[in-house]
Amino acid sequence: MTRTLFIGDVHGCNDELGDLLKVAGFTSEDRLVFVGDLVAKGPDSAGVIQRAIDLNALAVLGNHDAHLLDVRAGLSKKAHHSKVADSLSEAQWKFLDHLPLYRDFPELNVMVVHGGLIPGVELSRQPRHVMLNMRSLDAEGHASMRVDGGVPWASRWPGPRRIIFGHDAIRGLQQYPFATGLDTGCVYGKRLTGLWLPTNELVSVPARRVWQEPDAG
Numbered sequence: 394m395t396r397t398l399f400i401g402d403v404h405g406c407n408d409e410l411g412d413l414l415k416v417a418g419f420t421s422e423d424r425l426v427f428v429g430d431l432v433a434k435g436p437d438s439a440g441v442i443q444r445a446i447d448l449n450a451l452a453v454l455g456n457h458d459a460h461l462l463d464v465r466a467g468l469s470k471k472a473h474h475s476k477v478a479d480s481l482s483e484a485q486w487k488f489l490d491h492l493p494l495y496r497d498f499p500e501l502n503v504m505v506v507h508g509g510l511i512p513g514v515e516l517s518r519q520p521r522h523v524m525l526n527m528r529s530l531d532a533e534g535h536a537s538m539r540v541d542g543g544v545p546w547a548s549r550w551p552g553p554r555r556i557i558f559g560h561d562a563i564r565g566l567q568q569y570p571f572a573t574g575l576d577t578g579c580v581y582g583k584r585l586t587g588l589w590l591p592t593n594e595l596v597s598v599p600a601r602r603v604w605q606e607p608d609a610g
Contacts, residue, residue: 394500394591395422395423395424396422396423396424396589396590396591396592397423397424397425397426397498397501397589397590397591398414398417398419398423398424398425398426398587398588398589398596399426399427399428399505399557399575399587399588399589399590400413400425400426400427400428400575400585400586400587401428401559401574401575401576401577401579401585401586401587402428402429402430402455402559402560402562402575402576402579402580403427403430403431403435403441403579403585404430404431404432404433404434404435404438404457404579404580404604404605405431405432405433405434405435405436405437405438405440405441405477405580405604406435406436406437406441406579406580406585406600406601406604407435407436407437407440407441407444408437408601409579409585409598409599409600409601410441410444410585411444412585412598412601413585413586413587413596413597413598416596416598417587417589417596424451425445425448425449425450425451426450426451426452426496426498426505426557427445427450427451427452427453428452428453428455428505428506428507428557428558428559428560428575428576429452429453429454429455429456429458429492429506429507429508429525429559429560430455430456430457430458430507430559430560430576431445431452431455431458432455432457432458432461432477432489433457433458433460433461433473433474433477434457434473434580434604434605435579435580435604435605436604438461438477438480438481439477439480439481439482439485442481442485442488442489443482443484443485445488446484446485446488451496452492453492453493453494453495453496453505453506453507454489454492454493454494454507454525455507455525455559455560456507456508456525456526456560457474458489458492459525460474461474461477461478461481461489462489462490464477464478465478465486494506494507494521494524494525495516495524497554501555501590501591502553502554502555503554503555503556503557503590504554504555504556504557505556505557505558506524506556506558507524507525507558507559507560508523508524508525508526508527508528508538508558508559508560509523509524509527509528509536509546509547509556509558509560510523510524510527510546510550510556511523511527511530511534511535511536511546512530512534512546512549512550512551513534520536522538523536525560526538526560527546527560528540528542528545528546528560528561528564529541529542529543529544529545529546530543530544530545530546530549531543534549540561540563540564545561545564545567545569545574546572547567547569547572547573547574548567548569548572550569550571550572551571552570552571553571554571555571555572555573556571556572556573557572557573557575557588558572558573558574558575558576559574559575559576560574560576561574561576562576562577562578562580562581562583562607563578563607565577565578565583566586566595573588575587575588577597578600578607579600580600580604580605581600581603581604581605581606581607582600582602582603582604583599583600584597584598584599584600585597585598585600
């Protein structure tokens with residue numbers, strides 16, 4: 394079976410991405426999958442997307458990737474995202490345009506989504522904003538976008554399909570029976586983390602610096 398490396402939120406940290414690929418021993422024979430938020434906050438969003446293109450990587454849409462598309466569509470004017478938007482080539486926009494909300498890897502019994510999924514809700518009925526932004530489940534089992542909005546949604550995910558996700562840098566690495574969160578806050582000066590399947594081996598590298606102060610955004 395082809396080895397697959399799943400990588401947490403890169404957020405424009407292209408040098409750290411290169412470090413991780415080297416430490417992980419990634420080769421052209423392997424498959425690369427990003428859990429979303431390739432862009433924004435860090436120094437080189439265009440470089441990250443170009444590396445993904447060059448390596449024939451797969452990815453899902455993250456909330457910051459979606460913000461960037463909103464800027465291009467005139468639906469948002471966030472200064473940082475606008476600056477990133479100005480740096481992208483047509484090929485890089487095309488890559489973002491084609492990112493789905495989720496990807497399924499049945500041969501690994503794995504599905505990838507950026508934010509989260511509500512347990513008990515059919516995939517076709519999962520709201521887009523939940524899949525991009527979810528972090529917690531409240532006492533009633535409703536989706537919350539906040540870390541302090543309840544328990545980690547992944548802790549309640551019943552399987553049998555394992556979910557690999559990102560988005561929750563505050564909680565960091567999350568490992569539950571049927572869900573694994575890979576956002577370990579690289580852009581905040583922490584680490585960039587990947588997961589090899591089918592061997593279930595974690596690999597990570599330290600951030601080269603703090604690119605943005607931590608927040609819940």
